[in-house]
Amino acid sequence: MAKMESIVKYDSKPVLRDPVLIEALPGIGNVGKIAGDFIAESLKPTKFASIFSMNFPPQVTPDQDCVVHMACNELWYAKAPNGQDIVFLRGDYQGGTPEGQFILAQDVMEIMMSYGVSKVITLGGYGTGQMTDEPHVYGALSRKELREGLEELGVVFNPGEPQAGIVGAAGLLIGMSQINGIDGFCLMGETSGFFEDHKSAMAVVKVLAKIFGMEDSIDLKELQDKSQKIDELTEQVKAVNSEKPKLNELGYIG
Amino acid sequence: MAKMESIVKYDSKPVLRDPVLIEALPGIGNVGKIAGDFIAESLKPTKFASIFSMNFPPQVTPDQDCVVHMACNELWYAKAPNGQDIVFLRGDYQGGTPEGQFILAQDVMEIMMSYGVSKVITLGGYGTGQMTDEPHVYGALSRKELREGLEELGVVFNPGEPQAGIVGAAGLLIGMSQINGIDGFCLMGETSGFFEDHKSAMAVVKVLAKIFGMEDSIDLKELQDKSQKIDELTEQVKAVNSEKPKLNELGYIG
């Protein structure tokens, strides 16, 4: 029997006009998933397709009704206040191997190109290993002409960063849109990467809200509450660190 | 040369009417395999197909005649007392990788759909890490409407459990039946998971016997004998544990 890497199951085939793809899968600090799911839910989206794949864990997860859900990625669509059709790539998993990640990105691009995708926006975390008060949103681009517009929205461009590259769906989908001559960029919320970072996600959400004319309509309260807890945590860490004498203050002679 | 993941070899192509698939492969406490093989043997089944695959260990095993058997999964059919045609998925192996498990589940679904499969029942263990006197049989469903009928048979539904998901064939086959609009459920016998758990398997067998009108015809003696040994073991473990002073009774000061 022939090998089928993925099974795409459609609930419906919506008519979409020049849709933008927003990738919101798990990653560093879960920034991309939190931000993308938040924007999606704000727009009351509709799921229209599920991608099942041998590249996800071979399992199902029961919900509160004991109904199982097979590991998958999902495509949801919604219309932004500015009239833009958006497709969200959502889920709890990325491909489990390098090969699997490449194949899944190919699958998604193929579906989106059949919908005439006009732009690809991927979301992720920019891990620094350090707590920060005001997380930046860093950008990476499929072509340099996209930079100016994003800088006007507050996105920061750090030459050659992240040096280690952008790994997984957030990177591959921009790479593949570039190959196919489609505009794309990645928005990365600065994060320690130590926990689910709602504050960093909120920074990304604000950029997206500007892009899609959602600034007046979204309610950031939930993210603000969670961000506040992160602020408190940050203060505590700082306090502890400032109490701790530094190594050279200890008069230690080796 | 092209890649062939699996080779399906048919001994015969039986005529089956709306067959139910029962998956009985190895897993936690081997509960699913023991229960499924027991029900199958009670019905004097006939093997009709073998699935050989690059996703099983690359080996053959000699039998008592020194005749080799290649690692495989097998399909057996039988008719239940209530007239229901049943196909059993049996074997000593599951796929060796996540990709392999997905492909094998696809292969099985493809074959069963060609037979017009009407329902998929997968069997497994529900590992708790604890000895129990009266193992429950837990359920998970392809759709919530199936719940009531199973509860009447004594199946217990624990919202969102098992939290870690249902891994391997027992999960994937329910997931894939769900995708294909076929009813399916998983029966999981509660088990410590520490040994081959015939007692847990007997609990699963009793549920299946009710479903297929086998309550009067099956002879549980073999399972009962083996369950009794497990009971004795459980008692011993309990006795040892009650003799053992608890940590806080030791007056230990760290």
Next chain:
Amino acid sequence: MAKMESIVKYDSKPVLRDPVLIEALPGIGNVGKIAGDFIAESLKPTKFASIFSMNFPPQVTPDQDCVVHMACNELWYAKAPNGQDIVFLRGDYQGGTPEGQFILAQDVMEIMMSYGVSKVITLGGYGTGQMTDEPHVYGALSRKELREGLEELGVVFNPGEPQAGIVGAAGLLIGMSQINGIDGFCLMGETSGFFEDHKSAMAVVKVLAKIFGMEDSIDLKELQDKSQKIDELTEQVKAVNSEKPKLNELGYIG
């Protein structure tokens, strides 16, 4: 680009009549390779095909002329004194993964079936972890009717052995011949498995020589010389062991 698992390159396409395949690849104690290569060389064989594969190590090896040789398996043909056409499967590698071993066995079976293969004989070692004076040759069969003829040649049949199965090409090729209704058996020379075991290989060679009417024509001197060194080694090991007091002679009280 599509995935090509293997590249088969033919030097020639010989006309063969009901050929027997003899598998002689590396394995336990290298018994199968030593025995098969020895029989092959005794028959002055001709290489006619090479199988290159992504399942072998990704490398070439330079020879004494600094000409490179890509990792491969080779097919050689020869005619036995009794008129039997034989194809030898030779090489320095087996597939590097379970999947790769399965695919390579499929490739070989496909080629051999195009030649109307009449029988498959695989060679291997039967690892015991112990030195032995007179290594047996154990057998495993595609069907039990083949047993009597082999017992007459001195092959020993140990019910259910080797318990761990016959792994790799020696197992899979018998399994696949069985699936395809072709007679096959595996000859396993008893070996400690600790070193290249020419003595065990010689035992296998003697069985093959009887099968193909080569008893008068082969010169076993080379194998005998190497076997004698193994005998000397065995004697030394025995001497050391007999000098060493056994644990219970030490009067050790635990």
Next chain:
Amino acid sequence: MAKMESIVKYDSKPVLRDPVLIEALPGIGNVGKIAGDFIAESLKPTKFASIFSMNFPPQVTPDQDCVVHMACNELWYAKAPNGQDIVFLRGDYQGGTPEGQFILAQDVMEIMMSYGVSKVITLGGYGTGQMTDEPHVYGALSRKELREGLEELGVVFNPGEPQAGIVGAAGLLIGMSQINGIDGFCLMGETSGFFEDHKSAMAVVKVLAKIFGMEDSIDLKELQDKSQKIDELTEQVKAVNSEKPKLNELGYIG
């Protein structure tokens, strides 16, 4: 969806006459990449194709403009002073698995054969684990007749070396050219393998310069400067080693 191992994206399809392929990918001491990139840049080459693959790391890397580049191998063409068309295989990655390396080599051979490739030259390091004053350039061949011409250019042939084989693209592309009846050889610069070895690369560059009539046109200054630093390092290592008393001079009694 079907599995696509690689995506080949052409910037242009140049007309090339009997081109020579020079492989210049990363490897031991990075000798092949440094030498090949140096020769390529000396000839002011043009990139005409990129090979993206599931066998590279699943990531993009941002450049100084924050424009992303997906992990890939590239094909560049240039004309040598002697009129020879050359295609360079360049990049920062080799395939991440044995299977991936095989597939990528197949992809490259397929493309190059469509261009009527006349010769394949692969570049690599010959790791010795020792510092050396005058690194040799060792050769390995697709057929022995190629040896004499290379010896005249100073290439050294060490029978059966490297014993461990030539691994990765440098080996596989020669192996595959051999299979396809195309002349090929590998030039390996002797190197400790401990660092990026510009000195060893320069030795390889000098051989290539002779082959392509570039001796008068290339400027080796950059390589010479970097080589000098390696010379200084080598001297320091030697000085330290000569100061260190040898073990047998220590009068150590165990």
